[in-house]
Amino acid sequence: MRPNFLIVGAPRCGTTALYEGLAQHPDVFMSPRKEPWFAGFTGDPGPWRGPLDAQPVRDWDEYERLFDGADGFAAVGEASTLYLAYEDAPRRIRESLPGVRIIAIVRDPTQRAYSNFLEHVQEGRERELDFARALAAEPERRRRGWAPSWGYAALGRYGQQLTRYFAEFPREHMLVMLYEDLRERAALYGRVFSFLGVDPSFVPDLPQRTNQNSGIPKSPLLHKVLTSPNPLRRALRSVLSDSQRHKVRSWLLNQSLERPQLDPVLRQALTARFRDDILRTSDLLERDLSSWLSPLE
Secondary structure, eight states: OSSEEOOOOOOOOHHHHHHHHHHHHHEEEESSSOOOGGGGGGOOOOOOOOOTTTOOOOOOOHHTTTTOTTTTEEEEEOOOTTTOOTTTTTHHHHHHHOOOOEEEOOOOHHHHHHHHHHHHTTTOOOOOOOOHHHHHTHHHHHTOOOOOOGTTTTGGGGGHHHHHHHHHGGGEEEEEEEEGGGHHHHHHHHHHHHHHHHHHOOOOOOOOOTTTTOOSSSOOHHHHHHHSSOOHHHHTTTTSSSHHHHHHHHHHHHEEOOOOOOOOOHHHHHHHHHHHHHHHHHHHHHHGGGGGGGGGO
């Protein structure tokens, strides 16, 4: 079986909450693996070579097995947030999944880039703790075959990316929302469920997310203990349940991180880089995105 809808992006824009909410609906089946990044859509030869890069599903049989058990569900989908940025993904998706519906969430690209950077730092993947230098390293990292998720700036060019999708799919098969829309959860899920043709009155039971576990480690040693396999973490498995370990780790991780504000000068410079694309996105979506440009005003 194959999906009849995809969440295509963007990373750090609330797609995990959307994925989890959709999975609760009785008429919706979500692939148990979030982010399969099926390489058949991209033509990417792989493997990705960045620090701790996850690898995509690479053949149809493996991809279709993700949807075992989906018989009888009205809506069958998966969420791969890198699809939005792949240049050839819209055409490949249209050819491989005729009639598929596309969902995307986008966010102030400067905030998205910084959140992406902090997440990689928190995970112990990003060793360059200066955001400006990490941005400057993007071209070299791309040349070395790191996953597209390292494209802090590149992933935020939604105007360019959405134009490719609108060229391949009818508007009625595209649903593009803003990160800000997540504030009104019931209305957002109702809109998504209506788009997928399932009961729009269903309201998922999800906690409010704060992304509190993203930041710069106060203690690199403690951060390594919390994020890497080690004897202490293995020992805790024998005395604590999964939920208890998650709560303890989440609390310790939250206490071990600093959340520095993005330098205003760098924020303004990065927003200036995005300005033309933000205006293009605003025109495409027919939505006011002036708040994304506020550092320039």
